Amino acid sequence: MARKKKALPELKSVVIESVAAEGKALARVKIRETDETPIVTFIPYGAPGDVADIQIDRKKHSFAEGHIVRLVSPSPVRTQPRCGHFTVCGGCKWQHLPYEEQLKWKEKQVRDALERIAKVELPAISPIIGSRAVWAYRNKMEYTFSDKKWRTWEEVRSGAGFEGSSNALGFHIPGAFDKVLHIDECFLQDSLGDEIRNFIFNYAESNGLSFYNIRENRGLLRTVMIRIASTGDVMVCMVFGEDDHEGVSRVMAAIGERFPDVKSLLYVVNLKVNDTIADQEVRVFRGPEYIEEEMEGLRFRINAKSFYQTNSRQAYELYKVARDFAGLGHKPESEEKALLVYDLYTGTGTIANFVARNARQVIGIEYVEEAIADAKVNSAVNGIDNTLFYAGDMKDVLTDSFVETHGRPDVMIIDPPRAGMHEDVVKVILNAEPEVLVYVSCNPATQARDLALLDAKYRVTDVQPVDMFPHTHHVENVVRLVKRQ
16 A cells, blocks of 8 residues: 655745746745755745745655745735736736846846856856836737636635636636636736737627637637737737638628727638647738838838747847847948858848848848748848848758858857757857857856857857846846857
8 A cells, every 4th residue: 555645734934035047936944844954945926035834835855846825924025916817827927026126036047047057257247138118018919719717716715716608718827738717908918909809709708609629629719819019010810720711700800890900810720739820821811911010120021920029129129239249230341341140040030130231141040931931021121132041950051061151150149949059050150160159048047058068169258138028037148259269
């Protein structure tokens, strides 16, 4: 007979010390009285300085996880969260911290990652660049329709939890793939996004339209993406789970009639089990298939599948840092002095086109073929003729022979996904020996790992954190490296 595990304890008056890398708060506690030393314990939605009773939920050899049962003494830095969905939807995990506190811990996150993981010689880290807009800063939001509405404990305890509709339009509950929290209001996008989403939900409820059931892969209404660009352009892309021409037409016509200023009204019929539309046909119901973003007079076309930084205004600050680090902040005196730039993981070529006016040539490489097609269009739309773009896996495209054919770059701008760079890519960079590397990262931990690999030939000269996502633990970081002499 298996031995029953001991119940994990509730610990009284635990002092929360700091904030950890993944957004959880951190305390050091002895789980049991017999423990010789305290262990690190991660606690969501805690604030440094909180004194709280903590229920331990999970214990491993070197760390534990728990949650706040009650606040004995709230931290003086705590602030009232703005959103009624806070702690339930799983999105903005730091709304209970003032923005100045968020920036302090993000900057520390970057410093800790570079010092503990990279272990290379570092300059002074520049103060983090905060976002001017801390609300309504996202240009893109995606919501899921579900016939399995998530009921909060408050709803269940009130006795009203199972009254009314079981349909929801909102966000997936973390750890519950088939449950969706219905969202009434989200402060991350312009309020027009709320108006559009709530209209679609109410229209569907009033007309008895079926919401998606992920377990059975059925239901007309599946997901909706709303893009609101810094130019004021709006895109709505509905994804339907059934090929019901009449039902699709009714929904799209209703959205178009209620919101005549939506520039690009699109839809997809996705009958697959997974939600991705990367391999699906996007159909135009009204308007062009794209909207436009603008940056320093450049126009960037964004379609339903395009990647574009979700904080448009702060992306401009990020790209200015990258451009300055690359030495491309001004037009060179002559063509001979202009730089050859490689832009790795170029996406839709936003950075490549942004720096092209001050470079001799920019060569962008990206895995996604559709993104490269967008990059070429963006160059053409802006009359930029000194860019070249190539699609393919980075480690397969960026080879020593590629560098030999196109020329050794003076500067490489690197903006990889969260996983960082493949070791083969690092080897080619080291072989190519550009004078300057500019490494833009959305994950300081993997960036630090890659910096350790680059340290053989490069030294770090500048570090600039940039906050793109207020109220979350995510942070971007830009590092400039120069070739050792």
